[in-house]
Amino acid sequence: MKRVLKWLCCFTFVIALSTAGVTASQAASKVMWGKLEYKSGMIGKVTVMKDTVRYEKNTKGKLVSVGKMKKGEEWGVYALKPQHYELTRKTYAVKSGSLKYEALTKSKIDQIKADSRVITSGLKPSTKYEYQFSYPGYGLYTSKFIGRENGYDLWDSYDSETGNRETWCYFESKSEFVYGIYQSNLLYWMKMPVYLNESWSNHSGISNELISYRVTSLSKTVTTKAGTFRNAIEVKDSFGNYSYYYPGIGLIKSIGYQNKRMVVYEELYKMTKVR
Template sequence: MAKLSFCKYLVGFVFILSFCLTTFSSVEAVTTPTTSFVTAKKISVRTKASTSAKVLGTLKQGTRVAVYTKTKSGWAKIKYKNKSAYVPNKSLQTSFLMNKSKIYIYKEDGLVKTFKYKKRDKGWDLWNGSYGEEMVFKETVGGLLQVYGGAYSENVALLKYPLKTGKSWDNWIEAYKYRVKITSTTKTVKTPAGTFKNCVEVKDGSYVSYFAPNVGFVKGIEKGKVHSQLIKLKKR
């Protein structure tokens, strides 16, 4: 297998960095709500964590919501029309898109690079780097995608949803095919930017990538050595 690491994808043939389930076993308060999106075609929003509770409305597939708590019985507490409400957690997927309100600073092989959100175009998020790089991402019910060429149709799947340890898939970059596999969804990863819990670990040959919920890519390890990592995350 050729050694194409996570940080070696291309956008317009310019070298770029690539980025990137929170599991609760009981009711757990979230200091900062996490962003998730609806995976079912349509779900009911209820006043209480029960299928017999009053229905306040519905949410369509792809709708993003802020999750404040998750219960042991399988419900997620959200805000709906400025009121507390509940939806079934099984119909939600935690987002792994980069946070648009943050500035990402990475260090790769000694080189420090800064990335800022630019705009959304045709459903894709565009990010600009300090060295002229451009990153393009999109998150769907099927997974987290990244453009690697000059057209949106040329993309690879960084993650495949629903996340599950052992899940694998093939990515193509032009005529080159390589195998990607999820080896964990519960890793705790430390970088100079902080400690990230419930990270997804993805392996591509000798390269290992880590993605944090609501943050994206946080660390890449090649042959046992840190190749790139998030060193700072700050507000815009």
């Protein structure tokens, strides 16, 4: 039990107190790049660093002012001209220090698309695998699926060296994902489906303290002893702890910071396919 208390301060009673952010349908309908909606044909974007003029071409091909671009706005760029950026709606901006240009690379497109996903399932461990997790300072635990009870998938988690043993439970539906130590208050709750910037708050199952959570990325590359996982889900809590999940596998890593140094609480060490 001691191995989990170090990071289980983020575990909660299974009661959601509040949620915020866009709806899942909105998240699925737009692919966002910062403040800007990504659209086909876009090669980059400009961020307005200082108010500047936006132009259109008249019938003679001459640029004429049609309005202002305000500081902080982001505009898609569809073509680069020697002296201008061709913007959304066939408007133009003069290249200057008032605009900061960022090219849209393939890796950036992949990141944008990953962060625009809506994850509807696959956060609980797959029964196709046997897992080993490393808990620094507490040992290496093997986790095996042992059946279902009261709607939960049950996993036997044990340390062969010390004999320590716990039963963990996992439940996943269209509206929630719950896991933790079976028949206890140490249950972690996540709102489903998962999308970028989704947030919720719950009371801690240990101290009854209100803890806030936010999905801060769907495109993280996370390295563990079991391998490197691309486009992992990152969830940050109000204590500054981070948990990482990979669809189809489940939790792969949990970290925090102590005296500005990263501390690994839990890490996927090995996966073995069950025959």
